[in-house]
Amino acid sequence: MEEKGARRQVFKNDLQGMLLPVLIISIIGSFNIFSATYVDSITNDAGLLGYFPKHLLFLGLSVFVGGLLYRFDYRKLQKRHILQRIMIATLASLVLVLFVGSVVNGARRWIPLGAFSVQPSEFAKLAAIIWTAAKIAEKPWKNPKSLLEPIRGATKGTVLNGCFMEHIKYMFTTLGWPILFGVFILDQPDMGTAVLTAGFSYLLIFLAGFDKVFFSVSLVILGIGGGVLARIEPYRWDRVMTWIDPWAKARDSGYQTVQGLLAVGSGGLLGQGFLNGTSKYFYLPEAHTDFAFAVWAQEMGLIGALIVLGLIATFTYFGFRIANNARDEFGKWLAIGITLLISGQAFFNIAMVCGMMPVTGVPLPFISYGGSSLLMNYMAVGILANIAHRNVEGVKIIGKKEPLPSLREETQSRFKPEVPVETKMPGPFVPPPSKRVTPS
Structure with missing residues (x-):
């Protein structure tokens, strides 16, 4: 009881508990981007075209769009015509980038728009979550008979159309669009984002009660397929080998990982101080994007790193509370998916910087530089805030238990x-x- 009373004194409701960490992390991200890029901006005399002014512009736009989605009734996203338009527009943008996209570091992922660019794969992650939540709410999984029954029946000459085919049908109906998005993202190439786009949707159907045996078997098959995809591409396999022993390749493919580890480790308890980190002086590649956490940990130390982790954990806690209090199935699974999307990306990015996962192009939400990522994350937060708002209004109108x-x-x-x-x-x-x- 004392814990609940203390929480209520800090946060009036789950909406405030979710938004405050996002606000603080966004402020941290702005300071960190300024620190990580000011050396490069001064060297190149970027001025108003530098990273930090662009980031502030993207931040303002993202907050504005997030506010619009907060006012937009999330249940309309479940309407068939709106849902189909979102999926078609997302797929069209992923196809378009293959033809007109600009190439950076060997990857074609961005559609140029004058002085700016858009990365469609970022928005595909949110679109996949919306689709999966809608399909789970429309047709929840109902476990049929034993998975082995149709196999035993097939030995007696019957047709294999029992629960095994029901599993396959449900998976492709619910995950069809996310898998299709992942295929096109894989061709950019961007295996990390492709895995996350389909992976979060895959995790959602498991949490929704999808058959655990079938899920485990399919997960093993997908894991083997992912290993094959990594093995047939030399640069992917090199990343795996580098992840296993980055110090053995510290001068070539392991350079980025090693520099990230050195930056995190040199921060100590309290860090080297704001603007005083040395890794951003052309030692650490992608210091303002994929390895933004390394810059923050070096300058703010273990205490600063723990603060970021605590804020992410707080967001995750209140995100799941919003899902638990949702008044309809679509709102519940959409809130779970959005929470997993943001906190999951944060986990993968920090694990990558700390050498626990291979280097992939997964940004740290609200901290890494990137207009498309920032806009997508604020769009997701706006939708989550709308779900939380309806929960609060529902308590005022008809109480806690009955659905709206x-x-x-x-x-x-x-x-x-x-x-x-x-x-x-x-x-x-x-x-x-x-x-x-x-x-x-």
């Missing part, structure tokens, strides 16, 4: 005759209990 009316019920109530005063429920567009339908 569906989007269709709210729309229909605007055109129904006025309900007598004695039967009215408090709050806007809420039908009386006798007509309330529990969403399936």
Whole structure:
């Protein structure tokens, strides 16, 4: 009871608990980008075209778009025509980048727009989460009979159309678009983002109750397939070998990993101080993007690194609370997916910087430089904030347990005759209990 009382004194509700860490991390990210890029900006005399002014511009745009999505009813994303348009637009952008995209460091991932560029694969991650949450809410997984039954039946001459095919059908119906996005992202090439785009959706159906045996078997098959994909591409296999022993290749492919480890380790307890880190002086490649955490850990030390980890953990905690309190299945799985998307990227990035995972192009949310990543993350936060807002309003209107009316019920109530005063429920567009339908 004392813990709950203390939490309520700090955060009025889950919405505030989720937004405050995002705000603090964004401020940390802005200072860190300034520190990581000011040497390069001065050397190249970038001025207003430097990294930091662009970051502030992207940050303002991202907050604005996130605010718009906070005002947008998230349930409309589940409408078939809106959902299909999001998927088609995302796929079109991924195809377009293969033809007109600009090449940076051997990868074609960005669509140039004058002085700026857009990375479609970042938005594909959010689109995949929206699609998967919608399909789980539309058709939750119901475990059929034993997975081995159709195999035993096949030995007796029957057709193999039992639960095994149901597993396959459900997987491809729910994960079709995320897998398709991953295939096109893999061709850029960007294996890390491709794995995350399909992987978070894959994790969602597991959390939604998908058959654990089938999930485990398919995970092993996918793991073997990923190993094959890594082996047939020399640069991918070199990354795996470098990850196993980066110090053996410290002068070539392991240089970035080693410099990241040196930056993190040299920070000590309190760090070298803001702007005083030495790794950004052309020692650490991608200091403002993939390895932004290394710059922060070097200048702010273990204490600063733990602060970032604590903020990410706080966001994750309140994100799952928002999902737990959601009034409909779509809101629940969308909130879980968004929370996993942001906190999962943070985990993979920090693990990569600390040498626990191979080097991939996964940015640290709100801290790494990148307009597309920042915009996508704030779009996700705006949607999550809208889910939290509806949770708060739902408690005020009908209490904690009963589900809110569906989007269709709210729309229909605007055109129904006025309900007598004695039967009215408090709050806007809420039908009386006798007509309330529990969403399936």
